[in-house]
Amino acid sequence: MSDSTPPYTTLISIDDLAAHLDDADWCVFDCRFSLMDPQAGQKAYIEAHIAGARYVSLDDDLSTAHIAGETGRHPLPEKQEWVEAVLAMGLDPDKQAVVYDDAGGAMAARMWWMLRWIGHEKVALLNGGWQAWQKAGFAVSSSDEISPDKAAGDYASRASLVRTVTAEELSGTQQMLLDARELPRFTGQTEPLDPVAGHIPNALCSPFSANLGKEWFLKSPEELKQKFRDASITDREVVCYCGSGVTACHNILAMRVAGLAEPALYPGSWSEWIIDPDRPVATGD
Numbered sequence: 001m002s003d004s005t006p007p008y009t010t011l012i013s014i015d016d017l018a019a020h021l022d023d024a025d026w027c028v029f030d031c032r033f034s035l036m037d038p039q040a041g042q043k044a045y046i047e048a049h050i051a052g053a054r055y056v057s058l059d060d061d062l063s064t065a066h067i068a069g070e071t072g073r074h075p076l077p078e079k080q081e082w083v084e085a086v087l088a089m090g091l092d093p094d095k096q097a098v099v100y101d102d103a104g105g106a107m108a109a110r111m112w113w114m115l116r117w118i119g120h121e122k123v124a125l126l127n128g129g130w131q132a133w134q135k136a137g138f139a140v141s142s143s144d145e146i147s148p149d150k151a152a153g154d155y156a157s158r159a160s161l162v163r164t165v166t167a168e169e170l171s172g173t174q175q176m177l178l179d180a181r182e183l184p185r186f187t188g189q190t191e192p193l194d195p196v197a198g199h200i201p202n203a204l205c206s207p208f209s210a211n212l213g214k215e216w217f218l219k220s221p222e223e224l225k226q227k228f229r230d231a232s233i234t235d236r237e238v239v240c241y242c243g244s245g246v247t248a249c250h251n252i253l254a255m256r257v258a259g260l261a262e263p264a265l266y267p268g269s270w271s272e273w274i275i276d277p278d279r280p281v282a283t284g285d
Contacts, residue, residue, distance in 0.1 A: 008124035072272030092153020100126035119158025177203035188283035224258035238263035
């Protein structure tokens with residue numbers, strides 16, 4: 001990236017990505033994924049993707065193996081394992097990373113957060129995602145032959161840019177909890193993925209979907225700021241969670257876009273919280 005180009009650290013437009021698509025120090029990652037059909041994202045990638053993009057799977061790359069009764073559905077990998085995976089993708093700390101999906105960033109925000117977790121600041125979500133890129137007629141490819149050279153960057157010297165909390169740290173806490181799931185799951189009216197319905201007591205429902213406006217674009221910073229004001233965000237420390245630590249990252253990104261302090265992430269989220277039957281569960285509003 002030239003010295004005259006500031007890094008993109010939250011969002012990037014399709015026009016700005018198109019202008020840099022052939023730059024050697026830019027890396028694009030396709031994070032399309034469906035919880036209901038884990039192979040759908042890679043199939044869609046093979047059919048067509050942004051030219052030069054590499055595919056990253058939520059299950060295979062952005063999570064380690066789920067252990068029933070011990071972890072949430074999408075546990076974070078060991079940090080050093082993730083660093084090795086990132087280097088194998090050809091990405092080092094000085095390159096600009098761009099992540100996208102076809103769900104308004106619901107999946108790609110997880111990679112945005114995970115790169116910041118290892119100290120990679122130059123990472124941005126493609127605003128409007130795959131749909132906006134296609135609609136604009138920018139370059140796509142159906143090639144699945146990208147094998148980048150392993151990068152040699154030093155992540156060990158980079159401080160993490162994010163904060164995490166554990167279930168134990170949440171117990172009895174006065175921190176403000178934001179749940180990124182939709183209201184019916186929050187209230188316990190329905191639960192399509194986990195064996196227990198409801199939410200962590202004292203949490204507030206702040207669905208990630210409410211961060212999105214028309215055609216999968218994030219709302220304006222002013223609109224996002226109002227969304228979180230409506231959730232009574234104060235100077236208290238905020239912790240974001242969801243079902244498995246994925247869409248919670250979307251709320252974290254949205255708060256940064258809104259100019260608010262970056263909250264912490266509870267990576268295990270609801271699917272980990274309910275493993276221990278002694279942890280309290282709330283239902284209703």
